[in-house]
Amino acid sequence: MSFYITCAIDYPNSRPHVGTAYEKISADTIARYKRLAGEDVFFLMGLDEHSQNVEKRAHEEGLEPAAFCDRMEGVFREAWKSVNVEYDDFIRTTEERHHRAVVAMVERANASGDLYEGSYKGLYCVSCEAYYLERDLEDGLCPIHKKEPAWREEDNVFFRLSSYGDKLKALYEEHPEFVQPATRRNELLALIDEGLEDVSVSRASSGWGVPMPGHSGQAVYVWFDALTNYLSALGFPDDTDRYQRYWPADVHLVGKDITRFHAVIWPAMLMSAGLPLPATIFGHGWVLTAEGRMSKSMGNVMDPMVVAEQFGADSLRYFLLREVRFGRDMEFDYERLIGRINADLANDLGNLFQRTLTMAKKYRDGVLAAPGAGASVTGLPEKAREVVDTYREAMDRYDLQGGLVAAWELVSAANLAIDGHKPWELAREDDRTAELDSVLYELVEALRYLMVLVSPTMPEKARAMAGQLGWSLPSEEWMLDSLLESAPESVQVNPGDPLFPRLDPDDFLDPA
Ligand SMILES: [Zn+2]
Structure with a gap:
């Protein structure tokens, strides 16, 4: 088509x-x-x-x-x-x-x-x-x-x-x-x-x-x-x-x-x-400018090149599309931009990514094998499939915000799975080796789904995720359909730099 x-x-x-x-x-x-x-x-x-x-x-x-x-x-x-x-x-x-x-x-x-x-x-x-x-x-x-x-x-x-x-x-x-x-x-x-x-x-x-x-x-x-x-x-x-x-x-x-x-x-x-x-x-809708407390030393704070330089192109893209329902006006406010980068990107997604890869490295030297057939330990594979359906349904209606909201349901589910299964405790118990294998693999699989789901909004970050996840297929060849069928037999992850470093608002905003 x-x-x-x-x-x-x-x-x-x-x-x-x-x-x-x-x-x-x-x-x-x-x-x-x-x-x-x-x-x-x-x-x-x-x-x-x-x-x-x-x-x-x-x-x-x-x-x-x-x-x-x-x-x-x-x-x-x-x-x-x-x-x-x-x-x-x-x-x-x-x-x-x-x-x-x-x-x-x-x-x-x-x-x-x-x-x-x-x-x-x-x-x-x-x-x-x-x-x-x-x-x-x-x-x-x-x-x-x-x-x-x-x-x-x-x-x-x-x-x-x-x-x-x-x-x-x-x-x-x-x-x-x-x-x-x-x-x-x-x-x-x-x-x-x-x-x-x-x-x-x-x-x-x-x-x-x-x-x-x-x-x-x-x-x-x-x-x-x-x-x-x-x-x-x-x-x-x-x-x-x-x-x-x-x-x-x-x-x-x-x-x-x-x-x-x-x-x-x-x-x-x-x-x-x-x-x-x-x-x-x-x-x-329109982007309404509310420059607020943005430090004037930044230069023209409504120039997209300046904003991308300061905050990262993909973070700017995420903010613009996540902030309001597509079609409505949005207010461009630097405090909100920094708030979203810290909460959604650095904390929710970035932390999940970093924590998972660090544990995979620490407990399994970065090498994870697919568990045998059967129900998952974490419920994440089932959740991922459900999220892909919701995501597609939203994106097909040009509901770009809805697509991101759907992807973040998987982010939340994966963060909850870490808190619930406590891999650091499993790692201390010799009879729970298989369980730890499954938890880590399922988390990494959830991240592979997320890498693909965020790629239209954050293409550069998705490629960075692919590098650390050991996923070698070039992003131009990623397909939503084959994503569902391509669970790898084994993966080797390589934790690298944080995807989204936390921002200190004081570095960007004039004092209130
Ligand atoms: Zn006129």
Whole structure:
């Protein structure tokens, strides 16, 4: 089965922020999980370069927009690498392959009779690059930028979005999974019921942008340009192998603020072009910044590279995905980040790992053989299977928090098994050798399960676990299915450095 996942493409007018990183980390975790589940995954990210804000920023830096974007591409790629995000392709909307796809989409919509020329008057937020209706403003201000929009009037090409209301409604009803989470779906159904208005799809060109076919002096405006990246990266309009293999997308992961463009304009554009529709638009919540007592000596405390450097990329990833249910807003707070690292990672998982491997080394020189068939001594193998089912069920619903909660049930069960069976007492009793063998082996097996279950969220730590567990299969070849069938006859573990050293909050936070 193929699985195609995309993120929103970012404006490169500023460096990525923890909130931008949150989306990429979420998508990367889903992509890694799907690979683990045996799917043929294609994960796309990229940059939305044809923005007036990008052009403006480039000129402020004394650069041509193209040269500025080339530089920012490096900045973004480096940031994503620093948080262990690995994509299959990185599309830039200034690329020739993208330009061709945009022209093809415009031509298809035109052939369907969905484009017309008109004059547009309205309130325009320059930062959003979007017109607002009076009723959508808050106290007369753009709800996102809290700035007063300016009155603007221009001759543009329009897309007949108004004629797609019934079709979109039918789509939402036949496919309740099309917009997730459900709260977003309900908001959009209400919007469609109010009646959709046609949208402007071109604007006066400054020379930066894809020229609007058949309308000199106009450039293709946001929707037909940016949204089309999901197709152009696959080789559209050519009928490539990649396109055949991955279109339609399984999930477009986007921020809640742009969910409506993806769930309303994008499917209408695809219907107009006669192309199949994606399965799901998932609108995630925002990362709200609460810098709190974070020491300013750290530098920019909302730069993902700085946070990853200070706390570890995988610890940051764990915190972002564990803290709130996926889809809701989260507050990024350093005290909570440090608290989670110490409690869940250093204490629960890290300690379990360290204790188990140290005992295996001390009592059995690190070599453990599988016990004979029959019921387990600790109940951990049975618990592990149950946890894998819960984990899969959660992850398949994009409940990334639920997947981690499930894995931590096994962490708790294994910690309880150590306390209950007291291997240090068994080691002193000559007639309980077999029992100790089983307890240690079952604990190490639980850790092997955990290594696989945490690998989508914490790929680097999972590889470190594999090294100490003596598990030589490269992580790209790990599979959830074979995990269940591959209990080794014997293992040799090698305890090493602690996975998650405890953090002292005083090293990071200013005094209260
Ligand atoms: Zn705005």
